[in-house]
Amino acid sequence: MKLDVDSTDAALLEDTVDEFLWAVNYVTRHAFQGEYVTTSKTTLHDDTYEDVRDETALHSNHVQAARNKAAEACKSVVKKWKQGKKASMPHFTSPHLVYDHRTAMFHDEYVSLVTVDGRIEADYVLPDNKRDTPHAEYFFSDEYETTGAEVHYRNGNWMFHIHCKKDVESDTPEQATTENGTVLGVDLGVNNLAVTSTGTFWTGDEFGHWRREYENRRGDLQDHGTRWAHENMQAVGRKEEGRFKMTLHRISNELVAEARDHDCSVIAFEDLTDIRDRTGASWGHKWAFNRLYAYVEYKAAEYGIDVAQVDPENTSRRCSHCGFTHPDNRERESFECLKCGYENHADYNAAKNIGLRYLRRNQTGSGGGAPVGVRLNSRTLNANGEYEPPAEESARAGVHAESPQL
Numbered sequence: 001m002k003l004d005v006d007s008t009d010a011a012l013l014e015d016t017v018d019e020f021l022w023a024v025n026y027v028t029r030h031a032f033q034g035e036y037v038t039t040s041k042t043t044l045h046d047d048t049y050e051d052v053r054d055e056t057a058l059h060s061n062h063v064q065a066a067r068n069k070a071a072e073a074c075k076s077v078v079k080k081w082k083q084g085k086k087a088s089m090p091h092f093t094s095p096h097l098v099y100d101h102r103t104a105m106f107h108d109e110y111v112s113l114v115t116v117d118g119r120i121e122a123d124y125v126l127p128d129n130k131r132d133t134p135h136a137e138y139f140f141s142d143e144y145e146t147t148g149a150e151v152h153y154r155n156g157n158w159m160f161h162i163h164c165k166k167d168v169e170s171d172t173p174e175q176a177t178t179e180n181g182t183v184l185g186v187d188l189g190v191n192n193l194a195v196t197s198t199g200t201f202w203t204g205d206e207f208g209h210w211r212r213e214y215e216n217r218r219g220d221l222q223d224h225g226t227r228w229a230h231e232n233m234q235a236v237g238r239k240e241e242g243r244f245k246m247t248l249h250r251i252s253n254e255l256v257a258e259a260r261d262h263d264c265s266v267i268a269f270e271d272l273t274d275i276r277d278r279t280g281a282s283w284g285h286k287w288a289f290n291r292l293y294a295y296v297e298y299k300a301a302e303y304g305i306d307v308a309q310v311d312p313e314n315t316s317r318r319c320s321h322c323g324f325t326h327p328d329n330r331e332r333e334s335f336e337c338l339k340c341g342y343e344n345h346a347d348y349n350a351a352k353n354i355g356l357r358y359l360r361r362n363q364t365g366s367g368g369g370a371p372v373g374v375r376l377n378s379r380t381l382n383a384n385g386e387y388e389p390p391a392e393e394s395a396r397a398g399v400h401a402e403s404p405q406l
Contacts, residue, residue: 001135002125003158009120017095017117018154019056023066024092026052031074032089039075042254057116065098095153106146119211138164184264185355187347188289194201194251195347196258202251212273248288252295267300268358270312310357320352
């Protein structure tokens with residue numbers, strides 16, 4: 001719909017659009033630095049968020065929206081490269097601005113929008129509500145939820161593109177959904193908290209840094225032995241748990257998004273029962289693994305994605321390429337098969353094996369239809385260890401700045 005914006009407010013919108021476009025292009029340029037194109041929203045957030053906040057007057061949610069837009073554009077470029085198509089670094093010039101429920105407040109006759117200098121109000125320019133219009137069918141309907149919007153400036157007019165959604169019953173039987181889905185394998189560890197079979201890494205550096213930092217703080221307070229020190233130790237513990245929960249929520253959101261981006265119907269983890277013994281993880285890491293699994297489980301359920309655990313035996317020693325299993329295949333974070341010579345990051349190899357373990361268990365069990373394959377970055381790996389479609393060479397195959405060659 002069209003918005004009625006007065007000249008003063010229009011100037012604020014223009015300034016906000018200019019800074020938003022600057023932010024998107026800044027993040028995009030950063031993503032293209034280095035050997036791989038970075039498409040991980042977490043990495044881009046960590047690398048660019050503070051810079052964009054310092055250089056602009058954008059609301060924090062606008063900064064995040066700019067990062068998301070840049071990440072999606074970079075993913076699109078990498079996807080085209082994998083398909084053998086030409087694509088260059090995106091550059092955004094079309095005047096637009098992304099809003100969510102924090103930056104836009106929707107009312108019956110107007111919308112309140114955040115700008116670089118406070119909020120403005122703009123009236124909707126609507127056709128006759130009695131007519132059968134999309135506005136009446138979607139925006140003013142109780143059946144639909146307004147999830148966000150984009151403001152575009154086109155031909156001298158401010159246009160408001162509103163996003164609406166509603167829950168519907170799927171016409172696809174549950175059995176068919178499972179049979180035609182794919183599996184996302186996830187390996188958990190200390191150096192890398194999570195690695196997926198699509199080649200995305202979430203490192204454990206930040207988690208380990210803050211765990212040691214909080215341990216030092218508690219140690220210093222414990223040396224005092226006073227009531228004040230005891231109360232402060234409890235406060236430090238609450239801060240530590242809060243920080244780690246926030247980090248794990250972020251990772252779980254991105255894991256679920258990774259599964260949705262690759263049309264996966266199952267996310268498979270290794271069994272967490274004895275993970276401390278297998279990985280040498282601390283109690284804090286064991287807590288983090290269980291918490292991450294729980295977050296992924298309930299968030300994935302919202303999208304109809306199943307989450308499961310599989311027997312982890314030999315997933316770190318087995319070659320995901322030929323199936324040969326030997327302790328000497330793995331040395332720390334490097335994997336090289338003694339039989340076929342396949343080389344890759346050990347955690348990535350394990351993530352593929354976890355997906356394959358689920359796939360084979362489901363095919364031989366009594367639980368109904370099995371997904372068709374384990375999802376990799378640009379193809380799937382079936383239960384026979386065959387790639388579909390066959391592997392192709394790609395100049396830049398990185399989904400993440402730290403992704404190995406897939």
